[in-house]
Amino acid sequence: MEPTNINDPEYFHKVVDCQFACPAHTPVPEYIRLIAAEKYTEAYMVNWESNVFPGILGRTCDRPCEPACRRGRIEEEPVAICRLKRVAADNKGAVKHLMPKAPKEKNGKKIALIGGGPASLTVARDLAPLGYDIHLYDEWHKGGGMMRTQIPSFRLPESVLDEEVNYIIDMGIHTHFNHFVSSMKEILEKGYDAVFVGTGAPKGRDLNIPGREEADKNIHIGIEFLASVAFEHVDKIGKKVIILGGGNTAMDCCRTSRRLGGEDVRVVVRSPFETMKASPWEIKDAMAEDIPFYNNMPPKEFVVENGQLTGVIFGNVRAEYDENGKRSLIPTGEPDVFMEADDVIIAIGQDNSFPWIERDLGIEFGKWDVPVLDKVSFQSTLPKVFFGGDAAFGPENIITAAAHGHQAAISIHQFCHGNDVYDRPPPMTNLIRQKMSIHEWIYDSPVVDDVRYEVPHEDKKFTLNDRKVEVELGFDISTGFKEAQRCLNCDVQTVFDTTSCIECDACVDICPTSCITFTTNGGEDDLRGRLNAPANDRSQDLYVSDILPTMRVMVKDEDVCLHCGLCAERCPTAAWDMQKFLYNVTKAGHTCTK
Amino acid sequence: MTFIKPKFRHPLLPKNKIGYYKADYEGAISTLCAGCGHDSISGAIVQACFELSIEPHKIAKVSGIGCSSKTPTYFLGKSHGFNSVHGRMPSITTGANMANRDLIYLGVSGDGDTASIGMGQFVHVIRRNLNMVYIVMNNGCYGLTKGQDSATADFGSISKAGSINPFEAIDLVGLSLELGATFVARSFSGDKTQLVPLIKAAISHPGFAFLDVLSPCVTFNNNKGSTKSYDFVRDHMEATATIDLVPEEEEITVAYPEGSTTSVSLHDGSTIQLQKLAPDWNPTDRRSAFNNLQSAKAKGEILTGLLYINPESQDMHELVETVPSPLNSLQEKDLCPGPEALDKINDSFR
Ligand SMILES: Cc1cc2nc3c(=O)[nH]c(=O)nc-3n(C[C@H](O)[C@H](O)[C@H](O)COP(=O)(O)OP(=O)(O)OC[C@H]3O[C@@H](n4cnc5c(N)ncnc54)[C@H](O)[C@@H]3O)c2cc1C
Ligand SMILES: Cc1ncc(C[n+]2csc(CCOP(=O)(O)OP(=O)(O)O)c2C)c(N)n1
Ligand code: SF4
Ligand code: SF4
Ligand code: SF4
Ligand SMILES: [Mg+2]
Numbered sequence: 001m002e003p004t005n006i007n008d009p010e011y012f013h014k015v016v017d018c019q020f021a022c023p024a025h026t027p028v029p030e031y032i033r034l035i036a037a038e039k040y041t042e043a044y045m046v047n048w049e050s051n052v053f054p055g056i057l058g059r060t061c062d063r064p065c066e067p068a069c070r071r072g073r074i075e076e077e078p079v080a081i082c083r084l085k086r087v088a089a090d091n092k093g094a095v096k097h098l099m100p101k102a103p104k105e106k107n108g109k110k111i112a113l114i115g116g117g118p119a120s121l122t123v124a125r126d127l128a129p130l131g132y133d134i135h136l137y138d139e140w141h142k143g144g145g146m147m148r149t150q151i152p153s154f155r156l157p158e159s160v161l162d163e164e165v166n167y168i169i170d171m172g173i174h175t176h177f178n179h180f181v182s183s184m185k186e187i188l189e190k191g192y193d194a195v196f197v198g199t200g201a202p203k204g205r206d207l208n209i210p211g212r213e214e215a216d217k218n219i220h221i222g223i224e225f226l227a228s229v230a231f232e233h234v235d236k237i238g239k240k241v242i243i244l245g246g247g248n249t250a251m252d253c254c255r256t257s258r259r260l261g262g263e264d265v266r267v268v269v270r271s272p273f274e275t276m277k278a279s280p281w282e283i284k285d286a287m288a289e290d291i292p293f294y295n296n297m298p299p300k301e302f303v304v305e306n307g308q309l310t311g312v313i314f315g316n317v318r319a320e321y322d323e324n325g326k327r328s329l330i331p332t333g334e335p336d337v338f339m340e341a342d343d344v345i346i347a348i349g350q351d352n353s354f355p356w357i358e359r360d361l362g363i364e365f366g367k368w369d370v371p372v373l374d375k376v377s378f379q380s381t382l383p384k385v386f387f388g389g390d391a392a393f394g395p396e397n398i399i400t401a402a403a404h405g406h407q408a409a410i411s412i413h414q415f416c417h418g419n420d421v422y423d424r425p426p427p428m429t430n431l432i433r434q435k436m437s438i439h440e441w442i443y444d445s446p447v448v449d450d451v452r453y454e455v456p457h458e459d460k461k462f463t464l465n466d467r468k469v470e471v472e473l474g475f476d477i478s479t480g481f482k483e484a485q486r487c488l489n490c491d492v493q494t495v496f497d498t499t500s501c502i503e504c505d506a507c508v509d510i511c512p513t514s515c516i517t518f519t520t521n522g523g524e525d526d527l528r529g530r531l532n533a534p535a536n537d538r539s540q541d542l543y544v545s546d547i548l549p550t551m552r553v554m555v556k557d558e559d560v561c562l563h564c565g566l567c568a569e570r571c572p573t574a575a576w577d578m579q580k581f582l583y584n585v586t587k588a589g590h591t592c593t594k
Numbered sequence: 595m596t597f598i599k600p601k602f603r604h605p606l607l608p609k610n611k612i613g614y615y616k617a618d619y620e621g622a623i624s625t626l627c628a629g630c631g632h633d634s635i636s637g638a639i640v641q642a643c644f645e646l647s648i649e650p651h652k653i654a655k656v657s658g659i660g661c662s663s664k665t666p667t668y669f670l671g672k673s674h675g676f677n678s679v680h681g682r683m684p685s686i687t688t689g690a691n692m693a694n695r696d697l698i699y700l701g702v703s704g705d706g707d708t709a710s711i712g713m714g715q716f717v718h719v720i721r722r723n724l725n726m727v728y729i730v731m732n733n734g735c736y737g738l739t740k741g742q743d744s745a746t747a748d749f750g751s752i753s754k755a756g757s758i759n760p761f762e763a764i765d766l767v768g769l770s771l772e773l774g775a776t777f778v779a780r781s782f783s784g785d786k787t788q789l790v791p792l793i794k795a796a797i798s799h800p801g802f803a804f805l806d807v808l809s810p811c812v813t814f815n816n817n818k819g820s821t822k823s824y825d826f827v828r829d830h831m832e833a834t835a836t837i838d839l840v841p842e843e844e845e846i847t848v849a850y851p852e853g854s855t856t857s858v859s860l861h862d863g864s865t866i867q868l869q870k871l872a873p874d875w876n877p878t879d880r881r882s883a884f885n886n887l888q889s890a891k892a893k894g895e896i897l898t899g900l901l902y903i904n905p906e907s908q909d910m911h912e913l914v915e916t917v918p919s920p921l922n923s924l925q926e927k928d929l930c931p932g933p934e935a936l937d938k939i940n941d942s943f944r
Pocket of ligand 4: 494510511512513514515516556560561562563564565566567568
């Protein structure tokens with residue numbers, strides 16, 4: 001193989017599995033170390049710079065970082081990255097003075113943001129400090145989008161939401177709340193320099209089976225139901241409630257129903273338990289509230305007697321997969337099942353919906369009525385209109401919306417200054433030696449054995465009686481510290497210098513996880529086959545040195561390196577060194593490549 | 595600060611035939627200097643014992659004094675061990691072996707521990723063909739006492755402080771051949787491909803197996819002009835053969851050009867497979883070992899690999915006809931069978 005180019009910032013970035021997996025590339029290990037050092041404010045700000053909503057995300061993030069976490073490859077469970085974020089948010093000091101402010105002197109450019117969710121708010125956060133005049137439109141009376149209308153208070157208290165939304169609104173954003181934008185044409189006519197569409201995926205899917213119309217009074221669409229509860233238009237539900245669907249919306253609907261008087265609340269899903277879309281922890285939390293799951297049961301009919309819904313008839317199926325892995329649900333032939341219900345909530349998915357965007361403005365729409373966009377710049381076919389968040393490529397999550405917002409802000413900034421939107425700033429990177437003395441590093445190199453700590457929950461007695469009581473209590477400071485110490489510091493990189501190596505084998509002998517091999521060079525497949533330990537995970541890179549004096553190369557499989565620093569400690573010539581790699585996605589307003 | 599080795603290991607590492615992981619053969623984290631050759635030899639011992647599927651409690655490690663003699667702490671943490679006094683490892687091992695012949699004895703020593711203070715014990719344990727592996731971690735100096743020249747330092751070798759060694763070196767390999775050792779090999783700490791199979795063969799050999807392993811002292815004897823430095827050894831190494839130990843139940847699969855291979859069968863059924871690099875060398879012929887050793891020396895080369903093996907080796911227990919059961923398991927009635935037994939013996943002389 002060719003020697004690894006460690007000057008390419010993406011090489012070491014990929015080694016930091018969590019940060020690489022995070023859509024906004026939050027420097028995870030950097031903030032985890034700050035938490036361990038009780039520097040909560042600093043930890044909060046590292047987060048805020050990248051993901052804008054640390055308090056919100058510390059409770060609700062979809063956490064794509066956790067399945068990626070290296071710790072999950074060497075033991076059972078990853079680091080509780082998400083809940084550590086909350087530790088930073090819960091214990092921080094004053095932060096507002098650390099955030100950028102909008103200058104009094106504006107830059108003369110006016111931007112409209114349609115929709116007040118995390119995507120639009122992130123664009124506002126990046127552009128307001130650069131002097132843009134920002135106009136934010138949302139149909140509701142406050143900002144936050146689905147974070148406010150959908151995510152129930154028992155998962156995300158309103159105070160946390162308000163705080164983080166207001167950090168942005170307070171940057172002098174002109175808000176147009178209670179304002180549903182019904183025409184894009186009108187917006188364009190107002191002469192904005194650019195328009196960002198962050199209207200989410202606001203249409204909940206319906207289920208048209210017999211009885212749907214007759215039972216309409218007791219059949220609710222999941223996201224509409226949750227919004228009505230959030231805005232206190234609905235405060236009770238029947239005793240027997242059936243939730244149709246197995247995603248996260250279904251989990252929020254069933255748990256909300258339990259708090260509004262539902263006693264026999266059940267989730268019925270047409271597919272198998274294992275393939276349900278909801279996050280495992282959300283399913284676990286629902287089960288902890290005595291909510292049973294019925295799987296492999298597609299709904300067939302809403303049963304109505306004397307104009308009143310009495311229940312639902314379900315069929316029985318089993319899942320079969322063809323050779324391409326495509327699933328079909330085959331009826332088992334068992335008799336249909338009738339389940340009683342006072343209310344039914346349909347939570348089977350959301351779609352984008354742009355009835356308010358006229359189709360003759362030059363904004364092209366493709367399949368499924370989603371806008372045609374450039375994946376890097378988020379620019380639509382009408383150059384001054386950009387999309388982001390769920391509105392761009394369909395429903396995702398908050399952290400993706402924030403990541404889109406940052407990128408769209410760069411594009412808008414380039415566009416408004418007549419620059420090429422593809423001329424994007426490179427990431428900011430830094431590599432710092434960690435050596436303090438013979439056996440000491442600036443970071444805590446010893447690897448602790450602790451297994452993942454559980455976040456404590458409030459007693460059900462209280463949470464089920466008041467939908468606003470938060471269920472998760474968060475880690476206390478000492479548990480937070482212990483969980484933080486589980487982080488392997490994957491950003492502290494093992495950096496190899498071929499010219500210093502005397503091939504004494506000390507690193508090979510000491511490495512606990514057999515990462516390092518000295519051998520003759522070869523192609524990647526060949527090399528992977530003859531390293532000191534199996535190297536089957538091709539998504540993890542091999543770090544290959546230049547040719548050494550014995551004509552061999554050093555090959556390090558990055559897969560399960562513990563970043564323990566022992567190789568560097570045992571190296572007599574410092575050919576191995578531990579260096580902290582900081583990677584920050586550059587935001588709008590910083591110098592571009594040209 | 596990392597004096598602790600993390601407990602995590604690569605999750606996909608295999609177990610050996612008796613269900614142990616390589617980690618089960620490791621010891622405490624080393625306190626030797628970073629880059630010391632001795633640590634690599636420890637690593638090779640761990641690898642060899644793992645590959646041979648030896649139960650750790652069937653091994654006893656015995657050593658003298660020196661950095662080299664400290665290493666048993668850093669490998670085979672679940673085995674028996676005795677860190678004796680300077681140069682006295684052979685007599686302790688002899689005693690232990692007499693008491694319990696069922697253990698595998700792994701003696702670890704240094705060039706100072708063996709060629710100076712322990713020379714007397716060394717030559718006698720060879721003579722007796724005690725069933726043990728005797729590894730000298732040879733760095734040409736007294737590492738532990740700050741690098742003074744040892745008796746294996748070559749004539750003319752330059753020390754770190756710049757002084758030139760005026761004395762001839764003792765060649766431990768030549769000496770042990772001369773004294774009739776039944777297994778003689780030399781290797782280099784930085785060449786595990788050669789060292790691991792040699793250790794495995796030495797463990798499988800019934801009788802005294804001597805391994806002289808060049809093992810650079812990075813701190814005191816890795817300078818320019820030293821003949822025991824990483825660079826010098828790498829540049830001057832020549833091997834008799836490449837070596838592989840094939841266990842009894844495995845088929846020999848590697849095919850080499852005809853005439854270049856030899857194999858030696860061992861008592862335990864395994865086979866040492868050799869691909870010869872020196873054409874006129876015969877592993878079971880002491881004279882050819884001498885000749886090759888001398889001619890390598892004349893050319894300024896360091897001859898490594900298996901040099902000599904006597905497949906007919908009879909260890910000390912066979913030579914002195916001890917009872918098969920370990921002496922430490924004999925009860926008083928076995929050792930003092932009483933006046934009737936004495937009478938019987940006396941009668942046999944009448
Ligand atoms: C029940 C539920 C639970 C969820 N839980 C989580 C979770 O725990 N974690 C997570 O990461 N994600 C969660 N999500 C997903 C997450 O809420 C969204 O992915 C995210 O909010 C999308 O952000 P956005 O900025 O694209 O748009 P949104 O948050 O959808 O905001 C768009 C806003 O625009 C408004 N709007 C739409 N059209 C117009 C218009 N024409 N004029 C004016 N205003 C308009 C909408 O009312 C809304 O306020 C959940 C989603 C649902 C439905
Ligand atoms: C009886 C006695 N004499 C002298 C010493 C001092 N001493 C300790 S180690 C050592 C030499 C060790 O050299 P070597 O065996 O080559 O080991 P190395 O440290 O080089 O591995 C000496 C002379 C001692 N410990 N005991
Ligand atoms: S151990 Fe820490 S740095 Fe490594 S992937 Fe997990 S959270 Fe990230
Ligand atoms: S830091 Fe070095 S010694 Fe530790 S696991 Fe990684 S490669 Fe091995
Ligand atoms: S002094 Fe020399 S022999 Fe002793 S540990 Fe250090 S490098 Fe090894
Ligand atoms: Mg020595």
